[in-house]
Amino acid sequence: MSDPQFRSLINLRQLEVLRAVMRYRTTIGAAEELGMSQPAVSNAIKLTESKLGIALFDRVSNRLVPTADAQLLMADAEPLFLVHEAVQRKAWDLRTGRAGVLRIHTTSELSQYLIPPVLALFMAARPDVQVTIEAMRMEPLLEGVESGSADLGIAMKPPVRPSLTREVLIEAEMVCISPKDDALAGLPVLTPFDLQGRRIVGPPPVSPLGAMIAQAFERSAHHYHPDIEARFANIVSPLVARGLGIGFVDEMTAHHSKEAAFDVHRFRPRIAIPVCGVFVRDKPRARLAQAFITHALQYMQSRIARSENDDSTP
Numbered sequence: 001m002s003d004p005q006f007r008s009l010i011n012l013r014q015l016e017v018l019r020a021v022m023r024y025r026t027t028i029g030a031a032e033e034l035g036m037s038q039p040a041v042s043n044a045i046k047l048t049e050s051k052l053g054i055a056l057f058d059r060v061s062n063r064l065v066p067t068a069d070a071q072l073l074m075a076d077a078e079p080l081f082l083v084h085e086a087v088q089r090k091a092w093d094l095r096t097g098r099a100g101v102l103r104i105h106t107t108s109e110l111s112q113y114l115i116p117p118v119l120a121l122f123m124a125a126r127p128d129v130q131v132t133i134e135a136m137r138m139e140p141l142l143e144g145v146e147s148g149s150a151d152l153g154i155a156m157k158p159p160v161r162p163s164l165t166r167e168v169l170i171e172a173e174m175v176c177i178s179p180k181d182d183a184l185a186g187l188p189v190l191t192p193f194d195l196q197g198r199r200i201v202g203p204p205p206v207s208p209l210g211a212m213i214a215q216a217f218e219r220s221a222h223h224y225h226p227d228i229e230a231r232f233a234n235i236v237s238p239l240v241a242r243g244l245g246i247g248f249v250d251e252m253t254a255h256h257s258k259e260a261a262f263d264v265h266r267f268r269p270r271i272a273i274p275v276c277g278v279f280v281r282d283k284p285r286a287r288l289a290q291a292f293i294t295h296a297l298q299y300m301q302s303r304i305a306r307s308e309n310d311d312s313t314p
Contacts, residue, residue: 199245
């Protein structure tokens, strides 16, 4: 098989012509399928027969009937066409963004309440894409995007880094949640004054979201000092549901985890939380990453708009 002449007896294009002629039994039909001229198909068959030294077709009443040798050859060649078709489909999927690998780094609460519904929309049009999702704290999230370990990051209020760029998908609000039947249950809006003397559950003041809450308290001449520190909102909500205090969570968490065990209140002064996609600066975005961000943007805008028009949610 190392002999060059042996290897060049027949190539894939000649096999493709042979297969088409066997299917249509005419050079005209094969030419139409392959986008070739009828003389080119005839010449390809003659050249192949000459190289192989065997007849591939018998001419019977203007029809080309494959010989037993041709049928044996094509039986072995057929798996090649199946592989080729699979490669063609994969190439088309890659070109259109329907296949490939997508690596996402996100925070805990977004991995629970945002990523699953957006991923369902994303995968509906791209069932063959392999997706890797890592939930982590902010610093390793940003480092993962920076190093290329992730194609994109999704986070609430990610800090600025020169090597990264942030795309604001939506501006959510911080809200308060209180145990059902709490004394504050009837108040649609809570302020730092209302929370005096109450046990508070929320992110630590040194965290990005905790610092925003602390600034809002300072504007009202109060001090934010959570009695139970919980960095992620999806941890705060079950604690409040157990009656352990008044909690601070983002409105997406409140919307998705709302249950009979707690009530939701707007908080003033208003705390706006940008939910962002994070990418490496000055580097072309992967098409799959951009497609995911587009779905995330559409999903969040529709959900936030719906909750703003729903009296039962903040």
